[in-house]
Amino acid sequence: MSLLEPLRLAHGPELKNRLLLAPMTNNQSNPDGTASLDDLSWIRLVAAGGYSMIMTAGANVQRNGKSFPGQPGIYDDRHLDGLTEIASIIRGAGSISSVQLHHGGVRSLGGEYGQPYAMSPATGARQMSTAEVEQLRDDFIAAAVRAKRAGFDGAEIHGAFGWIISMSLSPIANRRTDKYGGDLEGRSRLLFEILHGIRQETGPDFQIGLRLSTERYGTSLRDLRDLAEEAMRREAIDYLDLAPWDVNAIAVEPEFENRPVLSIFTELDRKQTRIGASGKVMTGAQASSVLKAGCDFVMLGRAALLEPDAPRLFAKDPHHQGPETPVLYQYLREQGLSNAFVDYLLMDHPALVARGWL
Numbered sequence: 001m002s003l004l005e006p007l008r009l010a011h012g013p014e015l016k017n018r019l020l021l022a023p024m025t026n027n028q029s030n031p032d033g034t035a036s037l038d039d040l041s042w043i044r045l046v047a048a049g050g051y052s053m054i055m056t057a058g059a060n061v062q063r064n065g066k067s068f069p070g071q072p073g074i075y076d077d078r079h080l081d082g083l084t085e086i087a088s089i090i091r092g093a094g095s096i097s098s099v100q101l102h103h104g105g106v107r108s109l110g111g112e113y114g115q116p117y118a119m120s121p122a123t124g125a126r127q128m129s130t131a132e133v134e135q136l137r138d139d140f141i142a143a144a145v146r147a148k149r150a151g152f153d154g155a156e157i158h159g160a161f162g163w164i165i166s167m168s169l170s171p172i173a174n175r176r177t178d179k180y181g182g183d184l185e186g187r188s189r190l191l192f193e194i195l196h197g198i199r200q201e202t203g204p205d206f207q208i209g210l211r212l213s214t215e216r217y218g219t220s221l222r223d224l225r226d227l228a229e230e231a232m233r234r235e236a237i238d239y240l241d242l243a244p245w246d247v248n249a250i251a252v253e254p255e256f257e258n259r260p261v262l263s264i265f266t267e268l269d270r271k272q273t274r275i276g277a278s279g280k281v282m283t284g285a286q287a288s289s290v291l292k293a294g295c296d297f298v299m300l301g302r303a304a305l306l307e308p309d310a311p312r313l314f315a316k317d318p319h320h321q322g323p324e325t326p327v328l329y330q331y332l333r334e335q336g337l338s339n340a341f342v343d344y345l346l347m348d349h350p351a352l353v354a355r356g357w358l
């Protein structure tokens with residue numbers, strides 16, 4: 001199967017190829033979460049890059065879930081104008097648009113944004129009441145409806161990396177005794193209520209994705225696999241977005257030891273659900289090998305930062321190799337990334353960018 005083949009999802013418009021832009025925090029939105037000029041110019045840049053789907057940075061669905069000072073928000077109608085502009089830039093470029101829906105939970109900023117909470121008490125965060133879990137569910141759903149009103153083709157639930165949904169799945173981080181805790185069914189209840197609520201409120205054309213981590217953050221591979229299988233069985237999602245940070249990761253948990261992590265999910269009876277992954281894909285040939293391993297699509301993260309038009313470059317030459325990392329600050333500025341974005345990368349991704357001469 002070729003990277004350039006279109007991909008049909010169970011709902012909504014077809015993707016024109018198999019290369020999607022991974023969700024990436026840019027820390028450049030306005031402090032109130034509305035889109036900044038830097039947000040719009042980044043979207044214009046990647047919209048010209050040839051991705052079949054462009055996903056936004058994780059956008060917080062509640063004020064107190066904000067986890068980066070420059071994180072985009074999607075919890076209030078004041079965010080609609082910017083979101084509408086982003087969706088229309090993406091559509092204008094012939095790509096599909098998706099907003100990633102996020103809540104930071106215990107890792108939220110707190111302070112002026114409101115007190116952080118978590119599924120179970122943790123340092124700096126109190127335990128949510130059952131009513132608050134239900135409110136969070138409703139706010140995820142409301143955020144997806146807002147994305148649809150803004151013209152987005154879909155939304156992805158951020159269930160990875162230890163943020164609130166990922167924590168709710170973990171028996172270590174979620175020790176609740178109400179219906180949102182306990183066995184896997186209880187711990188995934190919040191997620192499934194969100195997924196079903198979004199489908200109900202957004203209708204048959206809206207594309208719903210789910211991002212999961214693999215082998216970290218306290219949820220076993222067995223549970224993650226069973227959860228993915230259940231989502232496929234219920235046709236609750238259009239696509240499963242696996243985030244192992246390395247598409248060639250090998251499982252270490254005894255039950256799956258030495259098996260490629262992706263295979264644990266690609267061997268499931270996926271029905272209408274599409275499966276994709278991101279992690280250290282830096283060339284077209286590497287992206288093709290992810291399809292050969294059984295995935296339907298590949299997401300590009302760091303390759304897109306180094307070369308925002310990576311899909312076009314990969315299409316021309318599958319062995320095209322981007323620059324060696326770390327690149328200099330000025331290099332990323334010349335690619336069109338904003339000062340705020342590159343400053344954030346310097347802080348959080350020092351292997352990617354070095355300060356160099358300013």
Ligand SMILES: Cc1cc2nc3c(=O)[nH]c(=O)nc-3n(C[C@H](O)[C@H](O)[C@H](O)COP(=O)(O)O)c2cc1C
Nearest residue numbers: 022023024025057058245278279280281300301302
């Ligand atoms: C700067 C940066 C910001 C990221 N922000 C997010 C995010 O907002 N949401 C998310 O789910 N993943 C985020 N990720 C993870 C990426 O989506 C991706 O899974 C990861 O970078 C591995 O893919 P890559 O090796 O192609 O970069 C981020 C990664 C980077 C490098």
